[in-house]
Amino acid sequence: xxxxxxxxxxxxxxxxxxxxxxxxxxxxxxxxxxxxxxxxxxxxxxxxxxxxxxxxxxxxxxxxxxxxxxxxxxxxxxxxxxxxxxxxxxxxxxxxxxxxxxxxxxxxxxxxxxxxxxxxxxxxxxxxxxxxxxxxxxxxxxxxxxxxxxxxxxxxxxxxxxxxxxxxxxxxxxxxxxxxxxxxxxxxxxxxxxxxxxxxxxxxxxxxxxx
Numbered sequence: 001x002x003x004x005x006x007x008x009x010x011x012x013x014x015x016x017x018x019x020x021x022x023x024x025x026x027x028x029x030x031x032x033x034x035x036x037x038x039x040x041x042x043x044x045x046x047x048x049x050x051x052x053x054x055x056x057x058x059x060x061x062x063x064x065x066x067x068x069x070x071x072x073x074x075x076x077x078x079x080x081x082x083x084x085x086x087x088x089x090x091x092x093x094x095x096x097x098x099x100x101x102x103x104x105x106x107x108x109x110x111x112x113x114x115x116x117x118x119x120x121x122x123x124x125x126x127x128x129x130x131x132x133x134x135x136x137x138x139x140x141x142x143x144x145x146x147x148x149x150x151x152x153x154x155x156x157x158x159x160x161x162x163x164x165x166x167x168x169x170x171x172x173x174x175x176x177x178x179x180x181x182x183x184x185x186x187x188x189x190x191x192x193x194x195x196x197x198x199x200x201x202x203x204x205x206x207x208x209x210x211x
Contacts, residue, residue, distance in 0.1 A: 002179055006178040006179050007178050008130075009130055012162060015160075046126070047128050048116055050135040053115075054099060054100075054114060056098075056100040058095065058097060059079075059088075059095045060075055063078065074121060075117075078118070081151065082113045083113060084110075087113065087114075090104075108136050109144055112144055115132075116144075124157060126158045127158070127159045128160045129161050129162065131162055131164060132148065133168065148168065153171065166202060166203050166206055175189060177192065177198055179198055185199055
């Protein structure tokens with residue numbers, strides 16, 4: 001976490017290979033990123049952003065986009081883990097229901113859930129949420145945040161959360177606080193509150209806003 005412009009999204013784009021570092025190195029399990037083929041690497045990464053990109057077609061087709069050989073059982077399992085059960089219950093043809101203007105109309109939260117399911121379908125070893133809830137209304141944001149929290153607490157994969165609401169990340173094993181492109185604080189939620197630094201200040205501000 002960190003203030004706007006602190007480098008959060010840039011760091012993630014470096015991690016997934018959208019940017020290449022001009023100095024320093026990135027390692028994956030002690031392997032230098034420059035020695036790994038990025039297509040192979042990206043197949044092990046699930047990436048969910050605030051900009052959900054769905055295309056005209058069925059729910060199934062939107063998920064097969066990332067894993068063309070996925071079975072219906074795998075698709076249904078990913079949708080269940082992304083808390084899409086309510087969406088499926090109102091889908092006349094199940095995963096073969098057409099989305100878009102001439103099909104099932106989706107809310108912002110439902111689009112984001114399908115985006116999460118699409119990321120899970122790849123069975124990623126690394127799952128990244130980059131401000132995944134910031135474009136949603138507060139009620140929907142709470143619901144999606146709960147889904148993300150449950151996914152990260154399952155410990156089935158490494159999960160990286162970038163969030164502007166600290167309640168989204170307070171359960172994390174380790175929190176990195178970025179400030180002006182540098183890591184200024186590291187620790188658990190409790191550790192960082194005791195340090196009384198930037199994290200503490202932002203937490204106090206957000207708790208005050210909720211009150």
